[in-house]
Amino acid sequence: MRSLYDGVMTQPFDTVPVARGQGVALWRQIADELKSDILSGALGTEEGRLPTEKDLAARFGVNRHTVRRAIAELTAEGILRADQGRGTFVSERLITYPISSRTRFSEIIAAQAREPFGKLLASSEEPATAAQADLLGVEAGTPLIRIETLSVADEVPLIRATSWFPKALCPGLVADYAQTGSTTKSLARAGVTDYRRKETRILADLARVEDAQLLNIAIGQPLLITEALNVDPSGKPTHFTRTRIAAERVQLIVESL
Amino acid sequence: MRSLYDGVMTQPFDTVPVARGQGVALWRQIADELKSDILSGALGTEEGRLPTEKDLAARFGVNRHTVRRAIAELTAEGILRADQGRGTFVSERLITYPISSRTRFSEIIAAQAREPFGKLLASSEEPATAAQADLLGVEAGTPLIRIETLSVADEVPLIRATSWFPKALCPGLVADYAQTGSTTKSLARAGVTDYRRKETRILADLARVEDAQLLNIAIGQPLLITEALNVDPSGKPTHFTRTRIAAERVQLIVESL
DNA sequence: AGAATTTGTCTATTTGTATAGATGAATTTG
DNA sequence: CAAATTCATCTATACAAATAGACAAATTCT
Numbered sequence: 001m002r003s004l005y006d007g008v009m010t011q012p013f014d015t016v017p018v019a020r021g022q023g024v025a026l027w028r029q030i031a032d033e034l035k036s037d038i039l040s041g042a043l044g045t046e047e048g049r050l051p052t053e054k055d056l057a058a059r060f061g062v063n064r065h066t067v068r069r070a071i072a073e074l075t076a077e078g079i080l081r082a083d084q085g086r087g088t089f090v091s092e093r094l095i096t097y098p099i100s101s102r103t104r105f106s107e108i109i110a111a112q113a114r115e116p117f118g119k120l121l122a123s124s125e126e127p128a129t130a131a132q133a134d135l136l137g138v139e140a141g142t143p144l145i146r147i148e149t150l151s152v153a154d155e156v157p158l159i160r161a162t163s164w165f166p167k168a169l170c171p172g173l174v175a176d177y178a179q180t181g182s183t184t185k186s187l188a189r190a191g192v193t194d195y196r197r198k199e200t201r202i203l204a205d206l207a208r209v210e211d212a213q214l215l216n217i218a219i220g221q222p223l224l225i226t227e228a229l230n231v232d233p234s235g236k237p238t239h240f241t242r243t244r245i246a247a248e249r250v251q252l253i254v255e256s257l
Numbered sequence: 258m259r260s261l262y263d264g265v266m267t268q269p270f271d272t273v274p275v276a277r278g279q280g281v282a283l284w285r286q287i288a289d290e291l292k293s294d295i296l297s298g299a300l301g302t303e304e305g306r307l308p309t310e311k312d313l314a315a316r317f318g319v320n321r322h323t324v325r326r327a328i329a330e331l332t333a334e335g336i337l338r339a340d341q342g343r344g345t346f347v348s349e350r351l352i353t354y355p356i357s358s359r360t361r362f363s364e365i366i367a368a369q370a371r372e373p374f375g376k377l378l379a380s381s382e383e384p385a386t387a388a389q390a391d392l393l394g395v396e397a398g399t400p401l402i403r404i405e406t407l408s409v410a411d412e413v414p415l416i417r418a419t420s421w422f423p424k425a426l427c428p429g430l431v432a433d434y435a436q437t438g439s440t441t442k443s444l445a446r447a448g449v450t451d452y453r454r455k456e457t458r459i460l461a462d463l464a465r466v467e468d469a470q471l472l473n474i475a476i477g478q479p480l481l482i483t484e485a486l487n488v489d490p491s492g493k494p495t496h497f498t499r500t501r502i503a504a505e506r507v508q509l510i511v512e513s514l
Numbered sequence: 515a516g517a518a519t520t521t522g523t524c525t526a527t528t529t530g531t532a533t534a535g536a537t538g539a540a541t542t543t544g
Numbered sequence: 545c546a547a548a549t550t551c552a553t554c555t556a557t558a559c560a561a562a563t564a565g566a567c568a569a570a571t572t573c574t
Contacts (some may be wrong), residue, residue: 017466022531023288023330024477025561028280032463032477041388052520063563068521073280082519085571131298200511204461204479204504206289209274220281220289222461222479247461254457254511278560282531309550320533325551341551342541 018060026062027069028220033060035074038090039248048090050080057210118151118159120181121214123174125167134164136237143167147177150214157215160244169238180241187238195238200228202252205244215246222247261467273317283319284326285477290317291331295347305347307337334475375408375416377438378471380431382424392486393423395495404434407471416474417501426495444495447456452495457485458507462501472503479504 018029040051050056053071057064071088074080082088124146133140144164151159163183165173170190177186187195203225212219224245230238275286291307310328314321322503328345331337339345381403390397401421408416420440422430427447434443446453460482469476481502487495 019466019469019476020562022476023282023285023531025280025282025530027561029465029476031280033465036462049546054520065564069561071521082521083571085519085567087571201507202459202481202511204481205293206463206477206479208277208286208290212276219276219279219286220463220477222463224459224461224481236540252459254459277532280561284531311550322534323532326531328551337553340541342549344541344550422538 005135014059016060018062024220026060026066026075030056030060030062031073032221034070035077035079035248038074038079050088050090052087054143077218118149118161120177121148121150123147123177128166132164132240135240136164138166138168145170145173147174156249158246158250160211160214161241162243163239163241165239166237183239192232192238195230195232197228197229200226202226204247207246211244215244217246217248224250224252228251269344271316271476275317281477283317283323284330287313287317287324287327288317289328289478291327292334292336292505295331295336306507307345307347309344330475370420375406375418377434378405378407380404380434385423388495389421393421395423395425402430404431413506415503415507417471418498419466419500420496420498422496423494440496449489452487452489453489456486457483459483461504464503468501472501474503474505481507481509483509 018026020026022078050071052060053064053067056067060067065256071080071082075082079091080088081091126144126146127141128136128144129140130140132144133142134236136144143166145167146162146164149161149163150157151161168171169192170187172189173186176189178185180186180189205223205225207215207219207221207223209216209219211223212221215223223244224247226243226245227241229240232238273290275283277283297347301322307328310321310324313324319326319497328337328339332339336348338348339344381401383401385393385395385401386395386400387397389401390399393401402424403419403421406418406420407414408418422436424430426449427433430443430447433446434440437443439445444450461484462480464472464474464478464480466476468474468480469478472480481500481504483500483502484498486497488503
């Protein structure tokens with residue numbers, strides 16, 4: 001569930017169904033379920049101890065080996081630790097840490113379009129497609145600058161971002177960004193002293209291979225996507241930003257939506 | 258990508274990597290990728306025609322049969338239609354429909370906690386856990402009322418919602434809700450004439466069996482989750498609502514986050 | 515200390531996933 | 545009309561996923 005009212009409002013089920021032959025392995029479904037329950041604090045048992053493999057197999061209606069494979073996955077991710085003869089436990093680090101670490105990133109998102117945002121991975125120049133041109137208020141074929149960035153906190157990658165700018169607006173953007181590490185400062189050098197978000201769209205998607213590599217998560221894990229068009233005070237578009245956020249590590253907090 | 262600046266800012270890749278042995282079948286990964294591209298309008302070819310099976314197989318680096326299985330899945334979902342000898346096409350209905358249908362649901366979310374919200378699936382009474390009690394400002398063990406609702410538009414399910422209320426606040430809630438179909442009216446009958454959201458948390462998760470059944474999507478598909486605590490004018494909690502939203506059909510729009 | 519519990523390892527079997535190649539059927543192209 | 549293209553169907557093979565059962569190793573309970 002990955003709730004941040006963590007553990008609140010989630011009751012454990014006696015039996016949890018899994019679906020066969022849907023292209024998602026049972027062990028993966030079980031690993032995802034356990035991970036959600038662990039991260040949301042709805043563990044069913046006290047003090048970070050999981051039910052026994054036998055009980056979990058019964059709960060999910062699968063063989064014990066299938067549960068073991070799921071546990072192996074979460075152990076590899078550092079979420080669980082199994083002790084022969086004792087039981088399987090949530091990694092100590094997670095019992096206190098993740099809640100706080102997952103709580104306070106609303107500002108990162110709120111500031112996403114305005115402030116320095118992680119390290120520059122790549123940049124390129126591309127002619128605007130019809131749809132891009134329409135959105136940014138330029139002619140189709142107009143050169144655009146695209147930058148790819150990655151935000152990392154405590155060695156843990158959180159957010160991929162891609163932004164597009166009309167090149168005419170800020171021809172030196174890549175060099176400026178490399179120097180300042182800031183969108184705001186780079187745009188200011190180009191004479192754009194202020195801008196704001198028109199609106200933000202929030203969607204969800206699944207991690208693909210590229211997301212998985214950059215964000216260090218498994219493929220098929222959920223991502224939060226934000227998309228925002230930024231405009232200057234006169235309403236003229238300055239740039240468009242799309243983020244792909246590891247949902248297991250970040251949540252968005254909206255005050256009084 | 259499921260963008261609603263649809264088709265904007267997405268360029269097709271010549272080759273798309275897929276991951277083996279990760280618990281997600283290749284045909285499922287390919288189906289998800291194609292679905293995202295179709296819904297976001299980034300199809301790579303004109304007029305709703307997909308690349309040939311041979312080309313897709315080359316693009317994803319898999320056997321043609323694997324691509325066919327992915328296409329079979331999307332055909333079953335009504336997204337694609339294959340014509341022998343001609344090619345594979347995006348279902349006509351989708352070429353114009355989905356964008357509009359996916360665009361205008363910001364209000365639904367904004368109004369989610371306030372207005373009638375789909376049909377009542379179930380209700381129950383449960384003693385508050387420690388975490389629930391803390392959040393709702395009652396004693397642990399206090400009876401809570403839980404209601405489960407499902408919102409549907411044009412026969413298509415969009416949002417599952419679960420809400421918890423302190424029973425003492427509104428003892429007749431279930432009957433009132435069944436009669437009025439409205440949280441606001443039901444609470445008004447209990448003397449709670451006004452309330453507001455303190456904040457909304459937005460996360461993402463994967464669809465499980467129960468989500469898949471209720472929302473009519475495949476397991477493992479992305480969900481948007483919103484969680485909100487509602488309080489009366491004095492700041493006292495009235496209820497807590499959690500929604501699970503089919504991300505392939507709904508996106509959230511936040512004005513000036 | 516002995517019994518019960520729990521995780522770890524091993525072998526064997528069945529089903530699902532993915533590849534490979536060949537051939538047929540419908541459509542489009544020249 | 546013939547050739548090329550594209551989706552449909554079939555057989556065969558290899559590997560991953562899931563089940564089944566047995567037994568070992570470490571810990572806890574009595």
